[in-house]
Amino acid sequence: MNPDQQTPETTREATDEVADQSLQRQAVVAKPEPKPAPGTGAARRITVKSLNAYYGDNHAVKGLDLVFEPNHVTAIIGPSGCGKSTMVRCLNRMHEEIPGARASGEVLLDDIDVYDASIDVVAVRRAVGMVFQKPNPFPTMSVFDNVAAGMRLSGARGKDLNEKVESSLRGAGLWEEVKDRLGTPGVGLSGGQQQRLCIARTIAVEPEVILMDEPCSALDPIATLKIEELIAELKRRYTIVIVTHNMQQAARVADRTAFMLTGDMVEFAATEKIFTNPDDSRTEEYVTGKFG
Amino acid sequence: MHEARYAFRQELRKLEEQALGGLDMVESTLGRALEALEHQDVELASLVIVDDDRIDGRYLEVHQGILSLLATQAPVAGDLRLVAALLHVIKHVERMGDQCVNVAKVIPLSGHEPPIHEEILAKVLEMGQLARSEVRQSKQAFELRDVALAEDLVRQDQLINAHNREVFKLALEAGDDADVREWAMHMILVARALERVGDNAVDVGEQVAFVVTGLFREFADASRVSSREE
Amino acid sequence: MSAVLPPVSPRRRRTDTVMRGVVGVLTGLAILPLVLVLYYLFSKGVGAWSVDFFTTDPSGRFFGSPGGVRSAIVGTVLIVGVATLMAVPFGIGVALYLVEYGKESKFANVVRYFVDVMTGVPSIVFGLFIYITLILATGFGGFAGWKGSLALALLMLPVVTRAGEVVLNLVPDGLREAALALGAPRWRVVLRVVLPTALPGLITGSLLAVARAAGETAPLLFTATIVKGTTLNLNDQMNSLPAQIFNDVRQAQDRIVERAWGSALTLVLMILLLTLIARLVQRRSRLT
Numbered sequence: 001m002n003p004d005q006q007t008p009e010t011t012r013e014a015t016d017e018v019a020d021q022s023l024q025r026q027a028v029v030a031k032p033e034p035k036p037a038p039g040t041g042a043a044r045r046i047t048v049k050s051l052n053a054y055y056g057d058n059h060a061v062k063g064l065d066l067v068f069e070p071n072h073v074t075a076i077i078g079p080s081g082c083g084k085s086t087m088v089r090c091l092n093r094m095h096e097e098i099p100g101a102r103a104s105g106e107v108l109l110d111d112i113d114v115y116d117a118s119i120d121v122v123a124v125r126r127a128v129g130m131v132f133q134k135p136n137p138f139p140t141m142s143v144f145d146n147v148a149a150g151m152r153l154s155g156a157r158g159k160d161l162n163e164k165v166e167s168s169l170r171g172a173g174l175w176e177e178v179k180d181r182l183g184t185p186g187v188g189l190s191g192g193q194q195q196r197l198c199i200a201r202t203i204a205v206e207p208e209v210i211l212m213d214e215p216c217s218a219l220d221p222i223a224t225l226k227i228e229e230l231i232a233e234l235k236r237r238y239t240i241v242i243v244t245h246n247m248q249q250a251a252r253v254a255d256r257t258a259f260m261l262t263g264d265m266v267e268f269a270a271t272e273k274i275f276t277n278p279d280d281s282r283t284e285e286y287v288t289g290k291f292g
Numbered sequence: 293m294h295e296a297r298y299a300f301r302q303e304l305r306k307l308e309e310q311a312l313g314g315l316d317m318v319e320s321t322l323g324r325a326l327e328a329l330e331h332q333d334v335e336l337a338s339l340v341i342v343d344d345d346r347i348d349g350r351y352l353e354v355h356q357g358i359l360s361l362l363a364t365q366a367p368v369a370g371d372l373r374l375v376a377a378l379l380h381v382i383k384h385v386e387r388m389g390d391q392c393v394n395v396a397k398v399i400p401l402s403g404h405e406p407p408i409h410e411e412i413l414a415k416v417l418e419m420g421q422l423a424r425s426e427v428r429q430s431k432q433a434f435e436l437r438d439v440a441l442a443e444d445l446v447r448q449d450q451l452i453n454a455h456n457r458e459v460f461k462l463a464l465e466a467g468d469d470a471d472v473r474e475w476a477m478h479m480i481l482v483a484r485a486l487e488r489v490g491d492n493a494v495d496v497g498e499q500v501a502f503v504v505t506g507l508f509r510e511f512a513d514a515s516r517v518s519s520r521e522e
Numbered sequence: 523m524s525a526v527l528p529p530v531s532p533r534r535r536r537t538d539t540v541m542r543g544v545v546g547v548l549t550g551l552a553i554l555p556l557v558l559v560l561y562y563l564f565s566k567g568v569g570a571w572s573v574d575f576f577t578t579d580p581s582g583r584f585f586g587s588p589g590g591v592r593s594a595i596v597g598t599v600l601i602v603g604v605a606t607l608m609a610v611p612f613g614i615g616v617a618l619y620l621v622e623y624g625k626e627s628k629f630a631n632v633v634r635y636f637v638d639v640m641t642g643v644p645s646i647v648f649g650l651f652i653y654i655t656l657i658l659a660t661g662f663g664g665f666a667g668w669k670g671s672l673a674l675a676l677l678m679l680p681v682v683t684r685a686g687e688v689v690l691n692l693v694p695d696g697l698r699e700a701a702l703a704l705g706a707p708r709w710r711v712v713l714r715v716v717l718p719t720a721l722p723g724l725i726t727g728s729l730l731a732v733a734r735a736a737g738e739t740a741p742l743l744f745t746a747t748i749v750k751g752t753t754l755n756l757n758d759q760m761n762s763l764p765a766q767i768f769n770d771v772r773q774a775q776d777r778i779v780e781r782a783w784g785s786a787l788t789l790v791l792m793i794l795l796l797t798l799i800a801r802l803v804q805r806r807s808r809l810t
Contacts, residue, residue, distance in 0.1 A: 092703060094703055097699075099626060122705050122706065122707055124705075125702065125703055125704065129703065129704070130699075130703040132696060136694070136696040136697055138700070139719055140715075140718040140721075149701075149714075150704040150705075153705070153711070153714060154704060154705045154706060202703075202704070205704055247368070248366060274369075275368045275369055275372070276369060276506065277369065277373070277506030278369055284369050284370055287368045288297075288367070288369050288370060288371050289296055289297045289300070290296045290297070291296060
């Protein structure tokens with residue numbers, strides 16, 4: 001940035017002088033990408049290449065190319081039915097669980113293609129965790145068991161789970177609220193707490209990426225805010241991809257934002273650029289509310 | 293209600309009209325101030341001074357409207373740039389209004405029958421007309437979102453600045469009559485005020501470029517010794 | 523100005539009263555037979571109850587004490603118990619296949635169709651089937667308790683499967699998704715998440731199937747038949763309450779006929795108890 005300069009001042013009024021000195025004399029460009037905070041280094045980069053996804057004959061995701069940077073939050077926005085949820089579910093291979101659904105292309109975790117024939121689907125899902133729109137703690141389990149469920153379901157046996165459960169609950173910002181009622185049913189918590197419980201359950205299996213499919217849609221504003229703050233914390237340790245139909249939320253939490261429209265990716269840039277000066281007119285129309 | 297966010301778009305349009313209307317107010321006020329100057333009309337001058345309240349009122353209206361829009365509608369992208377630009381524009385309108393008051397204030401000071409240096413007066417009045425034309429053009433450029441038209445303001449502003457320097461030179465050589473010299477000093481103040489109006493109009497032009505391109509840059513204007521480009 | 527809110531029209535009031543009356547009468551008519559049956563059962567059957575009734579076997583003698591129905595009660599409990607052990611795991615297994623794995627595939631739809639057909643098959647046909655395949659055909663021995671259990675199990679299977687399918691479908695998909703997304707193989711998802719969640723409903727369905735089977739007479743007549751003595755050996759012919767009732771009702775002696783009423787009352791009460799337990803378990807379910 002150029003330093004403010006003293007200009008030949010015989011022709012200016014003093015007040016204007018002050019006003020001008022505080023002006024940025026620089027073209028307003030997007031701020032440089034925030035450097036990832038030092039974390040465990042576990043977060044991985046996801047590179048999507050020519051991803052196509054189908055529901056039977058319905059071509060829901062059309063040849064997408066995308067990169068999710070480690071320790072960053074990337075938001076996917078777009079109108080209903082644009083394929084954003086479908087695309088995200090391809091990242092942890094949940095898409096193929098739907099009868100009749102299939103996907104093609106490459107999804108690289110660093111440099112391992114999760115769609116490679118030799119890769120175990122279950123292992124992919126342990127590395128790429130997911131939080132869903134509607135909080136879904138297991139109803140037959142207590143708070144403790146819910147957090148431990150992730151580990152138990154992936155085959156962990158008997159080892160001391162107490163520490164892991166506590167650290168996961170702390171990581172989800174829920175420990176203080178539930179530490180005295182770990183034995184109570186998970187479904188007895190409030191909506192926002194349930195969602196944080198699900199987040200704790202997800203991070204208990206130590207994933208490298210966390211996918212969030214509209215995680216706050218079912219929550220009240222205060223719970224939403226808590227989760228958004230949590231996301232800002234979580235990105236220090238994980239790579240985060242969040243699908244949201246709430247543009248303000250994308251603007252608040254995401255470093256980069258991708259705008260999708262009927263299966264195509266229209267624009268993918270720093271969040272600030274998308275919301276102050278997008279390149280594509282369709283992006284402009286969507287974020288300003290002219291459609292969608 | 294065929295348009296999405298109809299109420300919001302209406303409000304935004306109204307805000308723009310109000311802000312640009314401020315430019316109209318400035319232009320007519322400037323005209324009256326010049327007239328008062330030309331005919332040494334002290335009454336007209338005091339009218340101009342009082343009338344500045346209207347411009348200040350317009351500033352407050354637009355300012356409040358912008359705050360309200362930001363709070364209730366959360367504009368983004370192009371809408372956000374427009375709102376930010378309008379905030380700058382109305383500030384420039386208010387400054388220009390103050391400069392017109394500065395011009396009007398000088399008139400009673402120069403006495404009821406001051407000695408007039410014809411050349412200086414002519415130059416100053418010409419500056420005034422140039423300034424008025426700049427204000428009109430800046431409004432047009434904003435309405436039409438015409439960046440080329442906005443950039444053309446620089447050319448006119450350079451003329452004003454040249455005139456300003458000449459007035460200064462002429463005033464230095466105004467002669468031995470103390471009354472004339474005193475009057476000439478007042479004219480320097482007027483010239484300076486008019487030159488400031490021109491600068492503010494160029495600033496409005498810069499806002500036009502910002503709204504359209506999303507980039508903010510200073511148009512090269514002659515008050516800088518060297519122009520800075522991107 | 524007071525708001526104008528028209529009151530309920532008299533015509534509407536009348537229609538309402540009439541409809542309430544009609545529905546009430548119909549309900550009463552529907553419950554009436556049930557009440558009558560229970561009343562008859564109770565009034566005619568409770569007289570047969572005594573300590574002997576529950577502790578001695580039918581003597582089969584024309585003169586003297588006719589004995590109790592101990593063997594029948596024991597037989598019913600054993601036969602139905604074994605039938606449950608056979609039918610419930612299979613039934614739930616089929617339900618699990620249909621809901622978790624087969625879903626809408628062609629094979630799954632065929633299976634569903636067959637299960638539906640099976641619910642309509644008359645119970646006597648199952649009895650006949652076992653009779654022909656396991657009793658008439660040589661090498662399998664004669665009448666036996668376990669063959670009766672088998673016939674009852676065939677009867678219970680489609681009921682358990684049907685009820686199981688309904689309950690498993692009630693388990694929200696979100697739970698399965700959550701478990702899958704945590705990196706669990708599908709069998710673990712079913713075992714650790716779906717089954718525990720559906721358990722109360724599955725138990726209820728099974729208990730209702732049991733209640734139905736306990737009262738079936740025809741299959742047992744062809745497979746376990748009627749004997750007098752109490753036996754715990756499922757390989758032997760075994761007595762059961764329905765069979766005993768069938769036998770006693772045709773006798774000339776009043777006391778024996780009365781014993782039949784007592785048996786019927788006992789049987790109904792046992793079934794009532796099972797249904798009650800099923801209801802209580804249902805209340806603990808978080809799905810319905």
